[in-house]
Amino acid sequence: MAIKNLLNDLNDCPATLKKHHVGYRDIHDIVRATAVGTQLTATGIATSLYALEVAQKMLEMKGLFYKMNVINTSDLINYGSSLYLDANPLLILSRSGESAETVRLAHEPKGSRATISVTEGIGSTLSMCCKYMVGFSANETAFTNTKSFQLSIAYAVFAAKALGLPLMLTPQEYADEAAERVEKTLLCxxxxxxxxxxxxxxxxxxxxxxxxxxxxxxxxxxxxxxxxxxxxxxxxxxxxxxxxxxxxxxxxxxxxxxxxxxxxxxxxxxxxxxxxxxxxxxxxxxxxxxxxxxxxxxxxxxxxxxxxxxxxxxxxxxxxxxxxxxxxxxxxxxxxxxxxxxxxxxx
Structure with a gap:
Protein backbone atom coordinates (compact mmCIF):
# COMPACT_ATOMS: atom_id res chain seq x y z
CA MET A 1 0.00 0.00 0.00
CA ALA A 2 2.08 2.90 -1.25
CA ILE A 3 1.76 6.18 0.60
CA LYS A 4 0.31 7.80 -2.53
CA ASN A 5 -2.77 5.63 -1.95
CA LEU A 6 -3.38 7.56 1.26
CA LEU A 7 -3.41 10.84 -0.66
CA ASN A 8 -5.73 9.33 -3.27
CA ASP A 9 -8.14 8.22 -0.54
CA LEU A 10 -8.08 11.70 1.00
CA ASN A 11 -8.80 13.37 -2.32
CA ASP A 12 -11.75 11.01 -2.83
CA CYS A 13 -13.35 11.91 0.52
CA PRO A 14 -15.63 14.72 -0.77
CA ALA A 15 -17.18 12.58 -3.51
CA THR A 16 -17.58 9.64 -1.14
CA LEU A 17 -19.35 11.74 1.49
CA LYS A 18 -21.66 13.21 -1.12
CA LYS A 19 -22.82 9.96 -2.67
CA HIS A 20 -23.87 8.38 0.65
CA HIS A 21 -26.79 10.71 1.43
CA VAL A 22 -29.27 7.84 1.00
CA GLY A 23 -27.40 5.86 3.65
CA TYR A 24 -27.61 8.79 6.08
CA ARG A 25 -31.37 8.83 5.53
CA ASP A 26 -31.65 5.06 5.99
CA ILE A 27 -29.84 4.92 9.33
CA HIS A 28 -31.90 7.87 10.56
CA ASP A 29 -35.18 6.19 9.61
CA ILE A 30 -34.23 2.82 11.11
CA VAL A 31 -33.12 4.30 14.43
CA ARG A 32 -36.19 6.52 14.60
CA ALA A 33 -38.45 3.51 14.01
CA THR A 34 -36.75 1.25 16.56
CA ALA A 35 -35.63 3.61 19.32
CA VAL A 36 -38.69 5.80 19.83
CA GLY A 37 -39.06 6.49 23.55
CA THR A 38 -36.00 4.43 24.43
CA GLN A 39 -32.26 4.77 24.70
CA LEU A 40 -29.95 3.52 21.97
CA THR A 41 -26.91 1.46 22.86
CA ALA A 42 -24.20 2.04 20.25
CA THR A 43 -20.95 0.12 20.06
CA GLY A 44 -17.79 -0.06 18.03
CA ILE A 45 -14.08 -0.66 18.40
CA ALA A 46 -11.26 1.78 17.59
CA THR A 47 -12.20 3.92 14.55
CA SER A 48 -15.88 3.00 14.75
CA LEU A 49 -16.00 3.81 18.46
CA TYR A 50 -14.38 7.18 17.84
CA ALA A 51 -16.97 8.06 15.20
CA LEU A 52 -19.72 7.24 17.69
CA GLU A 53 -18.01 9.46 20.27
CA VAL A 54 -18.54 12.43 17.96
CA ALA A 55 -22.31 11.87 17.87
CA GLN A 56 -22.48 11.14 21.59
CA LYS A 57 -20.73 14.43 22.41
CA MET A 58 -23.10 16.32 20.13
CA LEU A 59 -26.05 14.87 22.04
CA GLU A 60 -24.40 15.83 25.34
CA MET A 61 -23.88 19.35 24.01
CA LYS A 62 -27.63 19.63 23.39
CA GLY A 63 -28.63 18.19 26.77
CA LEU A 64 -29.53 14.77 25.37
CA PHE A 65 -26.70 12.80 26.98
CA TYR A 66 -29.07 10.03 28.08
CA LYS A 67 -30.20 9.17 24.55
CA MET A 68 -27.13 7.31 23.25
CA ASN A 69 -25.06 4.99 25.40
CA VAL A 70 -21.75 4.50 23.58
CA ILE A 71 -19.60 1.60 24.75
CA ASN A 72 -16.46 -0.07 23.48
CA THR A 73 -17.41 -3.44 21.93
CA SER A 74 -14.89 -5.36 24.01
CA ASP A 75 -16.16 -3.74 27.21
CA LEU A 76 -19.76 -4.40 26.17
CA ILE A 77 -19.07 -8.12 25.81
CA ASN A 78 -16.79 -8.55 28.82
CA TYR A 79 -18.13 -6.05 31.33
CA GLY A 80 -21.46 -4.73 30.07
CA SER A 81 -24.90 -5.70 31.35
CA SER A 82 -26.43 -8.79 29.84
CA LEU A 83 -27.08 -8.25 26.15
CA TYR A 84 -30.01 -10.59 26.45
CA LEU A 85 -31.70 -8.60 29.23
CA ASP A 86 -31.06 -5.13 27.81
CA ALA A 87 -34.09 -4.17 25.70
CA ASN A 88 -32.59 -1.05 24.12
CA PRO A 89 -31.92 -1.21 20.38
CA LEU A 90 -28.28 -2.04 19.67
CA LEU A 91 -26.39 -0.24 16.90
CA ILE A 92 -23.10 -1.88 15.90
CA LEU A 93 -20.72 0.17 13.78
CA SER A 94 -17.87 -1.72 12.14
CA ARG A 95 -16.11 -0.98 8.86
CA SER A 96 -15.30 -4.60 8.05
CA GLY A 97 -17.93 -6.40 10.10
CA GLU A 98 -15.23 -9.00 10.75
CA SER A 99 -12.97 -7.67 13.51
CA ALA A 100 -12.41 -10.09 16.38
CA GLU A 101 -14.57 -8.24 18.90
CA THR A 102 -17.37 -7.69 16.40
CA VAL A 103 -17.47 -11.36 15.42
CA ARG A 104 -17.67 -12.37 19.09
CA LEU A 105 -20.48 -9.88 19.65
CA ALA A 106 -22.32 -11.27 16.63
CA HIS A 107 -22.50 -14.68 18.30
CA GLU A 108 -23.75 -13.37 21.66
CA PRO A 109 -27.48 -13.93 22.40
CA LYS A 110 -29.35 -10.65 22.14
CA GLY A 111 -32.95 -11.63 22.84
CA SER A 112 -35.68 -9.77 20.99
CA ARG A 113 -33.94 -6.39 20.96
CA ALA A 114 -33.57 -4.61 17.62
CA THR A 115 -30.05 -4.93 16.22
CA ILE A 116 -28.71 -2.55 13.59
CA SER A 117 -25.40 -2.89 11.78
CA VAL A 118 -23.61 -0.15 9.87
CA THR A 119 -20.79 -1.67 7.87
CA GLU A 120 -18.90 -1.81 4.62
CA GLY A 121 -18.84 -5.58 4.99
CA ILE A 122 -21.94 -6.55 3.05
CA GLY A 123 -22.29 -10.28 3.72
CA SER A 124 -19.95 -10.06 6.73
CA THR A 125 -20.49 -11.92 9.99
CA LEU A 126 -21.90 -8.72 11.50
CA SER A 127 -24.34 -7.99 8.69
CA MET A 128 -25.72 -11.52 8.80
CA CYS A 129 -26.52 -11.42 12.52
CA CYS A 130 -28.47 -8.14 12.65
CA LYS A 131 -32.12 -7.51 11.91
CA TYR A 132 -31.30 -4.25 10.12
CA MET A 133 -28.23 -3.43 8.04
CA VAL A 134 -27.09 -0.18 6.45
CA GLY A 135 -24.08 -0.49 4.19
CA PHE A 136 -21.51 1.97 2.96
CA SER A 137 -18.70 1.84 0.45
CA ALA A 138 -15.42 3.56 1.29
CA ASN A 139 -13.20 1.46 -0.99
CA GLU A 140 -9.99 2.60 0.69
CA THR A 141 -6.75 1.62 -0.97
CA ALA A 142 -4.50 2.66 1.92
CA PHE A 143 -4.33 1.07 5.37
CA THR A 144 -5.44 4.25 7.14
CA ASN A 145 -9.15 4.79 7.78
CA THR A 146 -9.93 8.10 6.10
CA LYS A 147 -13.05 7.83 3.97
CA SER A 148 -14.49 5.16 6.27
CA PHE A 149 -13.92 7.32 9.36
CA GLN A 150 -15.60 10.36 7.84
CA LEU A 151 -18.51 8.24 6.62
CA SER A 152 -18.85 6.58 10.03
CA ILE A 153 -19.12 10.02 11.65
CA ALA A 154 -21.89 11.01 9.24
CA TYR A 155 -23.84 7.80 9.91
CA ALA A 156 -23.42 8.23 13.67
CA VAL A 157 -24.63 11.84 13.48
CA PHE A 158 -27.80 10.81 11.64
CA ALA A 159 -28.44 8.08 14.19
CA ALA A 160 -28.19 10.82 16.82
CA LYS A 161 -30.55 13.02 14.82
CA ALA A 162 -33.14 10.24 15.01
CA LEU A 163 -32.77 10.38 18.80
CA GLY A 164 -33.53 14.10 18.90
CA LEU A 165 -30.30 15.86 17.94
CA PRO A 166 -31.50 19.18 16.45
CA LEU A 167 -29.55 18.84 13.22
CA MET A 168 -31.44 21.11 10.85
CA LEU A 169 -30.02 19.59 7.69
CA THR A 170 -31.50 17.00 5.36
CA PRO A 171 -29.27 14.05 4.40
CA GLN A 172 -28.64 15.67 1.02
CA GLU A 173 -27.80 19.05 2.55
CA TYR A 174 -25.48 17.39 5.05
CA ALA A 175 -23.73 15.41 2.33
CA ASP A 176 -23.30 18.52 0.18
CA GLU A 177 -21.88 20.65 2.99
CA ALA A 178 -19.58 17.89 4.23
CA ALA A 179 -18.21 17.38 0.73
CA GLU A 180 -17.70 21.11 0.19
CA ARG A 181 -15.99 21.78 3.53
CA VAL A 182 -13.73 18.74 3.29
CA GLU A 183 -12.72 19.70 -0.24
CA LYS A 184 -11.92 23.28 0.81
CA THR A 185 -10.03 22.05 3.87
CA LEU A 186 -7.87 19.70 1.82
CA LEU A 187 -7.15 22.21 -0.94
CA CYS A 188 -6.83 25.52 0.87
Whole structure:
Protein backbone atom coordinates (compact mmCIF):
# COMPACT_ATOMS: atom_id res chain seq x y z
CA MET A 1 0.00 0.00 0.00
CA ALA A 2 2.08 2.90 -1.25
CA ILE A 3 1.76 6.18 0.60
CA LYS A 4 0.31 7.80 -2.53
CA ASN A 5 -2.77 5.63 -1.95
CA LEU A 6 -3.38 7.56 1.26
CA LEU A 7 -3.41 10.84 -0.66
CA ASN A 8 -5.73 9.33 -3.27
CA ASP A 9 -8.14 8.22 -0.54
CA LEU A 10 -8.08 11.70 1.00
CA ASN A 11 -8.80 13.37 -2.32
CA ASP A 12 -11.75 11.01 -2.83
CA CYS A 13 -13.35 11.91 0.52
CA PRO A 14 -15.63 14.72 -0.77
CA ALA A 15 -17.18 12.58 -3.51
CA THR A 16 -17.58 9.64 -1.14
CA LEU A 17 -19.35 11.74 1.49
CA LYS A 18 -21.66 13.21 -1.12
CA LYS A 19 -22.82 9.96 -2.67
CA HIS A 20 -23.87 8.38 0.65
CA HIS A 21 -26.79 10.71 1.43
CA VAL A 22 -29.27 7.84 1.00
CA GLY A 23 -27.40 5.86 3.65
CA TYR A 24 -27.61 8.79 6.08
CA ARG A 25 -31.37 8.83 5.53
CA ASP A 26 -31.65 5.06 5.99
CA ILE A 27 -29.84 4.92 9.33
CA HIS A 28 -31.90 7.87 10.56
CA ASP A 29 -35.18 6.19 9.61
CA ILE A 30 -34.23 2.82 11.11
CA VAL A 31 -33.12 4.30 14.43
CA ARG A 32 -36.19 6.52 14.60
CA ALA A 33 -38.45 3.51 14.01
CA THR A 34 -36.75 1.25 16.56
CA ALA A 35 -35.63 3.61 19.32
CA VAL A 36 -38.69 5.80 19.83
CA GLY A 37 -39.06 6.49 23.55
CA THR A 38 -36.00 4.43 24.43
CA GLN A 39 -32.26 4.77 24.70
CA LEU A 40 -29.95 3.52 21.97
CA THR A 41 -26.91 1.46 22.86
CA ALA A 42 -24.20 2.04 20.25
CA THR A 43 -20.95 0.12 20.06
CA GLY A 44 -17.79 -0.06 18.03
CA ILE A 45 -14.08 -0.66 18.40
CA ALA A 46 -11.26 1.78 17.59
CA THR A 47 -12.20 3.92 14.55
CA SER A 48 -15.88 3.00 14.75
CA LEU A 49 -16.00 3.81 18.46
CA TYR A 50 -14.38 7.18 17.84
CA ALA A 51 -16.97 8.06 15.20
CA LEU A 52 -19.72 7.24 17.69
CA GLU A 53 -18.01 9.46 20.27
CA VAL A 54 -18.54 12.43 17.96
CA ALA A 55 -22.31 11.87 17.87
CA GLN A 56 -22.48 11.14 21.59
CA LYS A 57 -20.73 14.43 22.41
CA MET A 58 -23.10 16.32 20.13
CA LEU A 59 -26.05 14.87 22.04
CA GLU A 60 -24.40 15.83 25.34
CA MET A 61 -23.88 19.35 24.01
CA LYS A 62 -27.63 19.63 23.39
CA GLY A 63 -28.63 18.19 26.77
CA LEU A 64 -29.53 14.77 25.37
CA PHE A 65 -26.70 12.80 26.98
CA TYR A 66 -29.07 10.03 28.08
CA LYS A 67 -30.20 9.17 24.55
CA MET A 68 -27.13 7.31 23.25
CA ASN A 69 -25.06 4.99 25.40
CA VAL A 70 -21.75 4.50 23.58
CA ILE A 71 -19.60 1.60 24.75
CA ASN A 72 -16.46 -0.07 23.48
CA THR A 73 -17.41 -3.44 21.93
CA SER A 74 -14.89 -5.36 24.01
CA ASP A 75 -16.16 -3.74 27.21
CA LEU A 76 -19.76 -4.40 26.17
CA ILE A 77 -19.07 -8.12 25.81
CA ASN A 78 -16.79 -8.55 28.82
CA TYR A 79 -18.13 -6.05 31.33
CA GLY A 80 -21.46 -4.73 30.07
CA SER A 81 -24.90 -5.70 31.35
CA SER A 82 -26.43 -8.79 29.84
CA LEU A 83 -27.08 -8.25 26.15
CA TYR A 84 -30.01 -10.59 26.45
CA LEU A 85 -31.70 -8.60 29.23
CA ASP A 86 -31.06 -5.13 27.81
CA ALA A 87 -34.09 -4.17 25.70
CA ASN A 88 -32.59 -1.05 24.12
CA PRO A 89 -31.92 -1.21 20.38
CA LEU A 90 -28.28 -2.04 19.67
CA LEU A 91 -26.39 -0.24 16.90
CA ILE A 92 -23.10 -1.88 15.90
CA LEU A 93 -20.72 0.17 13.78
CA SER A 94 -17.87 -1.72 12.14
CA ARG A 95 -16.11 -0.98 8.86
CA SER A 96 -15.30 -4.60 8.05
CA GLY A 97 -17.93 -6.40 10.10
CA GLU A 98 -15.23 -9.00 10.75
CA SER A 99 -12.97 -7.67 13.51
CA ALA A 100 -12.41 -10.09 16.38
CA GLU A 101 -14.57 -8.24 18.90
CA THR A 102 -17.37 -7.69 16.40
CA VAL A 103 -17.47 -11.36 15.42
CA ARG A 104 -17.67 -12.37 19.09
CA LEU A 105 -20.48 -9.88 19.65
CA ALA A 106 -22.32 -11.27 16.63
CA HIS A 107 -22.50 -14.68 18.30
CA GLU A 108 -23.75 -13.37 21.66
CA PRO A 109 -27.48 -13.93 22.40
CA LYS A 110 -29.35 -10.65 22.14
CA GLY A 111 -32.95 -11.63 22.84
CA SER A 112 -35.68 -9.77 20.99
CA ARG A 113 -33.94 -6.39 20.96
CA ALA A 114 -33.57 -4.61 17.62
CA THR A 115 -30.05 -4.93 16.22
CA ILE A 116 -28.71 -2.55 13.59
CA SER A 117 -25.40 -2.89 11.78
CA VAL A 118 -23.61 -0.15 9.87
CA THR A 119 -20.79 -1.67 7.87
CA GLU A 120 -18.90 -1.81 4.62
CA GLY A 121 -18.84 -5.58 4.99
CA ILE A 122 -21.94 -6.55 3.05
CA GLY A 123 -22.29 -10.28 3.72
CA SER A 124 -19.95 -10.06 6.73
CA THR A 125 -20.49 -11.92 9.99
CA LEU A 126 -21.90 -8.72 11.50
CA SER A 127 -24.34 -7.99 8.69
CA MET A 128 -25.72 -11.52 8.80
CA CYS A 129 -26.52 -11.42 12.52
CA CYS A 130 -28.47 -8.14 12.65
CA LYS A 131 -32.12 -7.51 11.91
CA TYR A 132 -31.30 -4.25 10.12
CA MET A 133 -28.23 -3.43 8.04
CA VAL A 134 -27.09 -0.18 6.45
CA GLY A 135 -24.08 -0.49 4.19
CA PHE A 136 -21.51 1.97 2.96
CA SER A 137 -18.70 1.84 0.45
CA ALA A 138 -15.42 3.56 1.29
CA ASN A 139 -13.20 1.46 -0.99
CA GLU A 140 -9.99 2.60 0.69
CA THR A 141 -6.75 1.62 -0.97
CA ALA A 142 -4.50 2.66 1.92
CA PHE A 143 -4.33 1.07 5.37
CA THR A 144 -5.44 4.25 7.14
CA ASN A 145 -9.15 4.79 7.78
CA THR A 146 -9.93 8.10 6.10
CA LYS A 147 -13.05 7.83 3.97
CA SER A 148 -14.49 5.16 6.27
CA PHE A 149 -13.92 7.32 9.36
CA GLN A 150 -15.60 10.36 7.84
CA LEU A 151 -18.51 8.24 6.62
CA SER A 152 -18.85 6.58 10.03
CA ILE A 153 -19.12 10.02 11.65
CA ALA A 154 -21.89 11.01 9.24
CA TYR A 155 -23.84 7.80 9.91
CA ALA A 156 -23.42 8.23 13.67
CA VAL A 157 -24.63 11.84 13.48
CA PHE A 158 -27.80 10.81 11.64
CA ALA A 159 -28.44 8.08 14.19
CA ALA A 160 -28.19 10.82 16.82
CA LYS A 161 -30.55 13.02 14.82
CA ALA A 162 -33.14 10.24 15.01
CA LEU A 163 -32.77 10.38 18.80
CA GLY A 164 -33.53 14.10 18.90
CA LEU A 165 -30.30 15.86 17.94
CA PRO A 166 -31.50 19.18 16.45
CA LEU A 167 -29.55 18.84 13.22
CA MET A 168 -31.44 21.11 10.85
CA LEU A 169 -30.02 19.59 7.69
CA THR A 170 -31.50 17.00 5.36
CA PRO A 171 -29.27 14.05 4.40
CA GLN A 172 -28.64 15.67 1.02
CA GLU A 173 -27.80 19.05 2.55
CA TYR A 174 -25.48 17.39 5.05
CA ALA A 175 -23.73 15.41 2.33
CA ASP A 176 -23.30 18.52 0.18
CA GLU A 177 -21.88 20.65 2.99
CA ALA A 178 -19.58 17.89 4.23
CA ALA A 179 -18.21 17.38 0.73
CA GLU A 180 -17.70 21.11 0.19
CA ARG A 181 -15.99 21.78 3.53
CA VAL A 182 -13.73 18.74 3.29
CA GLU A 183 -12.72 19.70 -0.24
CA LYS A 184 -11.92 23.28 0.81
CA THR A 185 -10.03 22.05 3.87
CA LEU A 186 -7.87 19.70 1.82
CA LEU A 187 -7.15 22.21 -0.94
CA CYS A 188 -6.83 25.52 0.87
CA UNK A 189 -4.76 24.33 3.83
CA UNK A 190 -2.22 22.29 1.90
CA UNK A 191 0.77 24.51 2.79
CA UNK A 192 -0.08 24.61 6.51
CA UNK A 193 -0.77 20.86 6.59
CA UNK A 194 2.63 20.20 5.04
CA UNK A 195 4.44 22.52 7.44
CA UNK A 196 2.80 21.08 10.57
CA UNK A 197 3.41 17.54 9.40
CA UNK A 198 7.07 18.31 8.83
CA UNK A 199 7.43 20.03 12.24
CA UNK A 200 5.87 17.11 14.06
CA UNK A 201 8.00 14.58 12.18
CA UNK A 202 11.01 16.02 14.01
CA UNK A 203 9.48 15.01 17.36
CA UNK A 204 9.32 11.66 19.14
CA UNK A 205 6.18 12.37 21.18
CA UNK A 206 2.96 13.92 19.87
CA UNK A 207 0.17 15.28 22.06
CA UNK A 208 -3.11 15.89 20.23
CA UNK A 209 -5.67 18.08 21.97
CA UNK A 210 -9.38 18.64 21.41
CA UNK A 211 -12.63 18.25 23.27
CA UNK A 212 -16.40 18.12 22.93
CA UNK A 213 -17.44 16.67 19.56
CA UNK A 214 -13.77 16.63 18.52
CA UNK A 215 -12.96 14.01 21.18
CA UNK A 216 -13.39 11.22 18.66
CA UNK A 217 -11.23 13.07 16.14
CA UNK A 218 -8.42 13.26 18.69
CA UNK A 219 -8.66 9.55 19.46
CA UNK A 220 -8.61 8.59 15.79
CA UNK A 221 -5.63 10.84 15.05
CA UNK A 222 -3.72 9.30 17.95
CA UNK A 223 -4.55 5.83 16.63
CA UNK A 224 -3.24 6.76 13.18
CA UNK A 225 0.11 7.87 14.58
CA UNK A 226 0.39 4.89 16.88
CA UNK A 227 -0.11 2.57 13.91
CA UNK A 228 3.17 3.79 12.44
CA UNK A 229 5.04 3.49 15.72
CA UNK A 230 4.77 7.09 16.95
CA UNK A 231 4.26 7.73 20.66
CA UNK A 232 1.04 9.76 20.40
CA UNK A 233 -1.10 10.78 23.37
CA UNK A 234 -4.68 12.07 23.47
CA UNK A 235 -5.55 15.21 25.44
CA UNK A 236 -9.35 15.34 25.68
CA UNK A 237 -11.84 16.89 28.05
CA UNK A 238 -9.62 19.91 28.71
CA UNK A 239 -7.10 17.89 30.74
CA UNK A 240 -3.90 19.31 29.22
CA UNK A 241 -3.03 21.25 32.39
CA UNK A 242 -3.79 18.24 34.60
CA UNK A 243 -0.60 16.29 34.00
CA UNK A 244 -0.14 16.08 30.24
CA UNK A 245 1.37 19.54 30.10
CA UNK A 246 4.47 18.12 31.79
CA UNK A 247 5.16 16.10 28.64
CA UNK A 248 5.25 19.33 26.64
CA UNK A 249 8.43 20.31 28.48
CA UNK A 250 10.27 17.55 26.66
CA UNK A 251 12.34 18.88 23.76
CA UNK A 252 11.21 15.96 21.61
CA UNK A 253 7.48 16.63 22.15
CA UNK A 254 5.09 18.44 19.81
CA UNK A 255 1.46 19.50 20.26
CA UNK A 256 -1.39 19.77 17.77
CA UNK A 257 -4.36 21.78 19.05
CA UNK A 258 -7.81 21.59 17.47
CA UNK A 259 -9.83 24.74 18.14
CA UNK A 260 -13.45 25.04 16.93
CA UNK A 261 -15.16 28.42 17.10
CA UNK A 262 -17.07 27.79 20.32
CA UNK A 263 -17.07 28.86 23.98
CA UNK A 264 -13.84 26.97 24.71
CA UNK A 265 -11.91 28.72 21.92
CA UNK A 266 -10.34 31.45 24.08
CA UNK A 267 -9.14 28.86 26.60
CA UNK A 268 -7.50 26.84 23.82
CA UNK A 269 -5.88 29.94 22.33
CA UNK A 270 -4.45 30.89 25.73
CA UNK A 271 -3.13 27.34 26.07
CA UNK A 272 -1.43 27.68 22.69
CA UNK A 273 0.17 30.99 23.70
CA UNK A 274 1.43 29.54 26.98
CA UNK A 275 2.88 26.46 25.29
CA UNK A 276 4.62 28.53 22.63
CA UNK A 277 6.02 30.90 25.27
CA UNK A 278 7.48 27.87 27.05
CA UNK A 279 9.23 26.77 23.86
CA UNK A 280 6.89 23.94 22.83
CA UNK A 281 6.44 23.19 19.13
CA UNK A 282 2.75 23.79 18.40
CA UNK A 283 0.57 23.30 15.34
CA UNK A 284 -3.01 24.58 15.26
CA UNK A 285 -6.11 23.44 13.40
CA UNK A 286 -8.77 26.12 13.94
CA UNK A 287 -12.19 26.94 12.61
CA UNK A 288 -12.59 30.26 10.82
CA UNK A 289 -13.66 32.94 13.28
CA UNK A 290 -11.31 31.87 16.06
CA UNK A 291 -9.22 34.82 17.25
CA UNK A 292 -5.63 33.63 17.60
CA UNK A 293 -4.68 36.89 19.36
CA UNK A 294 -2.23 38.03 16.68
CA UNK A 295 -0.21 34.80 16.71
CA UNK A 296 0.64 35.37 13.06
CA UNK A 297 3.77 33.25 13.11
CA UNK A 298 2.02 30.04 14.17
CA UNK A 299 1.27 27.66 11.34
CA UNK A 300 -2.50 27.17 11.27
CA UNK A 301 -4.83 25.02 9.22
CA UNK A 302 -8.11 26.91 8.90
CA UNK A 303 -11.39 24.98 8.76
CA UNK A 304 -14.13 26.70 6.71
CA UNK A 305 -17.15 27.94 8.66
CA UNK A 306 -20.33 25.91 8.49
CA UNK A 307 -22.91 23.88 10.37
CA UNK A 308 -21.71 22.52 13.72
CA UNK A 309 -22.95 19.04 12.78
CA UNK A 310 -20.46 18.87 9.91
CA UNK A 311 -17.50 20.55 11.60
CA UNK A 312 -15.93 17.38 13.09
CA UNK A 313 -15.67 15.80 9.64
CA UNK A 314 -13.78 18.84 8.34
CA UNK A 315 -11.41 18.64 11.32
CA UNK A 316 -10.91 14.93 10.63
CA UNK A 317 -9.92 15.72 7.05
CA UNK A 318 -7.39 18.32 8.20
CA UNK A 319 -5.83 15.92 10.70
CA UNK A 320 -5.61 13.20 8.07
CA UNK A 321 -3.82 15.53 5.66
CA UNK A 322 -1.32 16.51 8.37
CA UNK A 323 -0.77 12.81 9.01
CA UNK A 324 -0.06 12.23 5.33
CA UNK A 325 2.63 14.92 5.32
CA UNK A 326 4.01 13.63 8.62
CA UNK A 327 4.44 10.17 7.11
CA UNK A 328 6.11 11.67 4.05
CA UNK A 329 8.49 13.74 6.17
CA UNK A 330 9.39 10.57 8.06
CA UNK A 331 10.39 9.03 4.76
CA UNK A 332 7.70 6.36 4.84
CA UNK A 333 6.98 4.83 1.46
CA UNK A 334 4.09 2.84 2.82
CA UNK A 335 1.61 2.85 5.72
CA UNK A 336 1.75 -0.72 6.91
CA UNK A 337 1.74 -1.69 10.60
CA UNK A 338 3.79 -4.78 11.40
CA UNK A 339 1.75 -6.31 14.23
CA UNK A 340 -1.80 -6.22 12.84
CA UNK A 341 -3.71 -6.14 9.57
CA UNK A 342 -6.42 -3.71 8.52
CA UNK A 343 -8.95 -6.13 10.00
CA UNK A 344 -7.85 -7.11 13.51
CA UNK A 345 -8.60 -10.82 13.70
CA UNK A 346 -7.42 -11.48 17.26
CA UNK A 347 -8.35 -9.81 20.53
Missing amino acids: ADHADRHIGKMMAEKNVLIIDGQGPLTGIVHQAVLDYQEIGTAAVASVGGVMRHGLIELTRREDAGVILMIPNDKAADIKVKLARDLIAAGTTVGIVAEEGVDLWKMKTIETVWIPKGHWGVTPIAFAAAMEKIYYYYARAKGLKDIKPTAVGKVTREE
